[in-house]
Amino acid sequence: MNKILRGGLAPRSIRARLIVTYLVLIVVPLGLLGWFMLQTLDHIYLARLLDDMNVEASLMAESVADDIAAGRTIAAEDLLSHPPPPLRAQARVFLFDKDGQLIATSDTASRSLLGQRIIEYGVSAALAGRSTRGIEENSTAGVPIAYAAQPVLNGDQIIGAIHMDYSLTDIQTAQRELRYEIIIVVIAAWLIASLIGLRLTRGITAPLARLSTAAADIASGDFAHRVPEDAPTELAALARSFNQMAEALQKAEQARQATFANIAHDVRTPLGSIRAAAEALAAGAVDQPDLRPRLLNGLIEHAQYLGRLTDDLLRLAAYEGGGLVLRRIAVDAARLIEQACQGVEAKASANSVMLARNVSASLPRVWADPDRVLEILFNLLDNALRHTPTGGQIRVSVEADAPRRLLWIHICDSGPGIATEAAPHLFERYWRGDYRRSGAGVNMGLGLSIVREIVKAHGGAIAVVNLPGAGADFHFSLPFAPG
Numbered sequence: 001m002n003k004i005l006r007g008g009l010a011p012r013s014i015r016a017r018l019i020v021t022y023l024v025l026i027v028v029p030l031g032l033l034g035w036f037m038l039q040t041l042d043h044i045y046l047a048r049l050l051d052d053m054n055v056e057a058s059l060m061a062e063s064v065a066d067d068i069a070a071g072r073t074i075a076a077e078d079l080l081s082h083p084p085p086p087l088r089a090q091a092r093v094f095l096f097d098k099d100g101q102l103i104a105t106s107d108t109a110s111r112s113l114l115g116q117r118i119i120e121y122g123v124s125a126a127l128a129g130r131s132t133r134g135i136e137e138n139s140t141a142g143v144p145i146a147y148a149a150q151p152v153l154n155g156d157q158i159i160g161a162i163h164m165d166y167s168l169t170d171i172q173t174a175q176r177e178l179r180y181e182i183i184i185v186v187i188a189a190w191l192i193a194s195l196i197g198l199r200l201t202r203g204i205t206a207p208l209a210r211l212s213t214a215a216a217d218i219a220s221g222d223f224a225h226r227v228p229e230d231a232p233t234e235l236a237a238l239a240r241s242f243n244q245m246a247e248a249l250q251k252a253e254q255a256r257q258a259t260f261a262n263i264a265h266d267v268r269t270p271l272g273s274i275r276a277a278a279e280a281l282a283a284g285a286v287d288q289p290d291l292r293p294r295l296l297n298g299l300i301e302h303a304q305y306l307g308r309l310t311d312d313l314l315r316l317a318a319y320e321g322g323g324l325v326l327r328r329i330a331v332d333a334a335r336l337i338e339q340a341c342q343g344v345e346a347k348a349s350a351n352s353v354m355l356a357r358n359v360s361a362s363l364p365r366v367w368a369d370p371d372r373v374l375e376i377l378f379n380l381l382d383n384a385l386r387h388t389p390t391g392g393q394i395r396v397s398v399e400a401d402a403p404r405r406l407l408w409i410h411i412c413d414s415g416p417g418i419a420t421e422a423a424p425h426l427f428e429r430y431w432r433g434d435y436r437r438s439g440a441g442v443n444m445g446l447g448l449s450i451v452r453e454i455v456k457a458h459g460g461a462i463a464v465v466n467l468p469g470a471g472a473d474f475h476f477s478l479p480f481a482p483g
């Protein structure tokens with residue numbers, strides 16, 4: 001069955017499948033029910049009719065018994081004196097003597113047969129003393145006829161027989177009408193089901209069609225396409241996910257374009273300086289002892305910047321592409337913090353910035369790659385130093401969240417803090433607040449995105465809040481080492 005359905009009998013579109021399902025579910029049971037009802041009604045009605053006829057025939061047999069025994073003639077109208085109305089109108093009664101000769105009949109058309117022996121169903125059985133009833137299927141009239149026959153008794157003696165029959169034309173007509181009605185009801189149900197089915201399936205197929213158009217648009221680069229989210233629950237969820245995906249793709253595309261523009265810009269400025277310096281040297285500055293070291297130092301500085309830029313770009317590309325391989329060990333965070341602080345100590349004291357550590361000795365070890373944690377710390381300390389004015393201070397502190405098994409490391413500075421509108425973008429690639437501020441383009445806006453990738457790879461989180469007085473508090477978490 002399944003194979004047949006899969007093999008092509010089942011329509012290919014969801015809409016057609018649903019409609020066929022509705023129709024089969026509605027029409028098949030309805031048809032069966034109608035057919036069954038028709039059969040049952042028929043059966044019950046005929047059984048009732050035959051019972052009535054049987055009772056009626058035996059009542060009549062009783063009422064005519066005395067007259068027959070006394071040899072009196074029986075008037076035709078007496079034969080249908082008390083049957084119930086439907087019988088009275090349609091039934092025919094035949095009365096026979098003990099030899100099977102017709103002695104009375106309610107049927108005017110059969111009057112000419114009086115005195116003759118005619119064959120009627122059940123008469124010979126009745127004359128033999130048996131009461132019979134039944135349906136005569138192939139009568140001469142061409143319609144089924146219900147009949148009942150009873151012996152007429154005088155004491156124990158059979159003195160005649162009574163036969164009553166009833167044409168089932170009316171019942172056949174009624175049956176046919178009922179059949180038509182059932183067929184009409186089934187067809188009406190079919191139509192209603194089709195309409196409802198069409199409506200319901202449109203609710204499913206229309207959103208699907210919109211989704212597939214939108215997906216095609218996005219595939220061809222139109223990332224602005226969104227689909228309406230008014231659909232049945234599951235499809236609404238699908239539409240929502242689709243829109244989120246479209247938005248993410250659109251953002252990624254915008255970021256890609258912005259990245260290219262940023263890289264080109266970041267390369268062009270130092271390249272321009274390098275070219276100017278090189279041209280100056282070529283034009284004779286190389287022989288001027290006061291100019292030469294300045295130009296050469298500038299060349300070195302810009303080349304270093306370009307080196308750092310490409311290093312950062314390569315690292316970020318690798319990290320984002322899943323190339324961040326962590327060599328995790330149980331490591332003492334306090335030791336890493338000390339190492340990082342010593343690394344920036346010289347720069348801090350050159351700016352008269354105080355570098356305070358508030359790190360307890362008895363901290364749980366973290367499960368981390370020490371080199372990558374140092375990279376985080378250097379980046380955050382470098383930012384803090386760059387934003388802290390002369391005479392300010394930087395504080396590094398640690399707090400343990402034992403229930404969640406996380407160690408939080410805070411780097412707080414006394415700089416300007418983070419502007420509200422900058423906060424959501426801080427960790428985005430290439431985002432920098434104080435664009436072009438520091439001469440040879442030290443800040444490329446890549447540091448925090450690299451930091452975020454490393455923290456994420458460790459299963460930690462990173463956030464920033466402004467401190468009540470002034471300054472920013474960058475903090476990130478690392479998981480405790482197992483055990």
Ligand SMILES: Nc1ncnc2c1ncn2[C@@H]1O[C@H](COP(=O)(O)OP(=O)(O)O)[C@@H](O)[C@H]1O
Pocket residue numbers: 383384387413415416417418426431432433434442443444445446447448449472
């Ligand atoms: N400690 C800080 N105080 C204020 N602003 C900061 C601080 N650290 C980072 N920022 C802001 O976040 C931006 C992005 O930082 P980052 O990704 O490290 O790039 P970069 O340091 O190259 O500018 C910075 O340009 C700066 O505007």
Ligand SMILES: [Mg+2]
Pocket residue numbers: 379382383443445446447448
């Ligand atoms: Mg930075």
